[in-house]
Amino acid sequence: MSNERRSRSDALKTRASVFAALGDETRLSVLTKLCSGVPQSISRLTAGTNLSRQAVTKHLRVLANAGMVRSVRVGRESLFELEPQPIEEVRDYLDQVSKQWDDALARLKSHVEE
Amino acid sequence: MSNERRSRSDALKTRASVFAALGDETRLSVLTKLCSGVPQSISRLTAGTNLSRQAVTKHLRVLANAGMVRSVRVGRESLFELEPQPIEEVRDYLDQVSKQWDDALARLKSHVEE
DNA sequence: TGAAAGAGCAACTAGCTGGTTGCACTTTCT
DNA sequence: AGAAAGTGCAACCAGCTAGTTGCTCTTTCA
Numbered sequence: 001m002s003n004e005r006r007s008r009s010d011a012l013k014t015r016a017s018v019f020a021a022l023g024d025e026t027r028l029s030v031l032t033k034l035c036s037g038v039p040q041s042i043s044r045l046t047a048g049t050n051l052s053r054q055a056v057t058k059h060l061r062v063l064a065n066a067g068m069v070r071s072v073r074v075g076r077e078s079l080f081e082l083e084p085q086p087i088e089e090v091r092d093y094l095d096q097v098s099k100q101w102d103d104a105l106a107r108l109k110s111h112v113e114e
Numbered sequence: 115m116s117n118e119r120r121s122r123s124d125a126l127k128t129r130a131s132v133f134a135a136l137g138d139e140t141r142l143s144v145l146t147k148l149c150s151g152v153p154q155s156i157s158r159l160t161a162g163t164n165l166s167r168q169a170v171t172k173h174l175r176v177l178a179n180a181g182m183v184r185s186v187r188v189g190r191e192s193l194f195e196l197e198p199q200p201i202e203e204v205r206d207y208l209d210q211v212s213k214q215w216d217d218a219l220a221r222l223k224s225h226v227e228e
Numbered sequence: 229t230g231a232a233a234g235a236g237c238a239a240c241t242a243g244c245t246g247g248t249t250g251c252a253c254t255t256t257c258t
Numbered sequence: 259a260g261a262a263a264g265t266g267c268a269a270c271c272a273g274c275t276a277g278t279t280g281c282t283c284t285t286t287c288a
Binding site: 101 | 126127129131133135136138139142146149151152196198201202204205208209211212214216218219221222
């Protein structure tokens with residue numbers, strides 16, 4: 001099985017897709033709205049957006065494909081809510097990057113001082 | 115002056131551009147390489163990448179525009195090094211989003227239990 | 229001095245992105 | 259039953275993105 005073989009590059013791909021999903025102002029504001037904890041319909045998320053409903057739908061689709069959002073159909077509306085796991089995942093990743101950088105700098109500095 | 119007026123939407127734009135810069139596998143691996151702390155030339159960053167030097171150059175330009183990377187010309191090579199501040203900024207932002215979500219859930223839960 | 233290494237600039241391309249509009253379908257409400 | 263609200267799907271479009279290639283310029287080094 002090449003599961004371990006693929007795991008590293010898959011993680012990279014997943015991470016990139018999450019970051020890409022975050023890389024748009026509209027989607028960032030959608031996420032902010034969803035932070036209230038209350039599942040919200042597409043129409044509601046569209047209100048006050050000077051975008052068309054379809055545009056917002058597409059953005060929601062991007063977020064859903066990145067696993068950051070989940071939708072449930074209730075009657076005629078489909079309610080979206082936040083799925084925090086991917087966000088936490090990339091937050092931890094960024095934390096790790098920062099730490100690595102700090103450690104590297106400290107190591108380089110001590111090397112100079114030797 | 116409309117500095118305060120603009121500050122919120124500017125922060126959004128900046129954040130989005132940083133996330134967008136992170137939303138690409140190639141750029142993520144470049145960042146990983148730069149975490150070593152050693153400034154590296156374009157050719158070096160290109161080595162082992164099955165991409166052309168120009169492609170890598172463009173990626174570096176994207177990272178530089180997002181403020182995540184800084185370059186110094188030394189002789190015939192231009193050395194790139196990490197600039198950790200934007201990364202820390204968006205990391206804190208994600209932290210904040212996570213917290214808001216947790217708080218919202220807790221509040222909703224306690225509301226149900228009332 | 230002259231070849232090789234490192235980089236910059238410009239032009240070009242295919243494919244993806246973000247947006248629109250039009251139409252059809254289901255659910256709700258009077 | 260019939261209008262209105264909320265979605266979904268498909269087609270279409272302009273602009274951006276990620277990549278390439280070709281050429282030129284500077285720096286290094288034998």
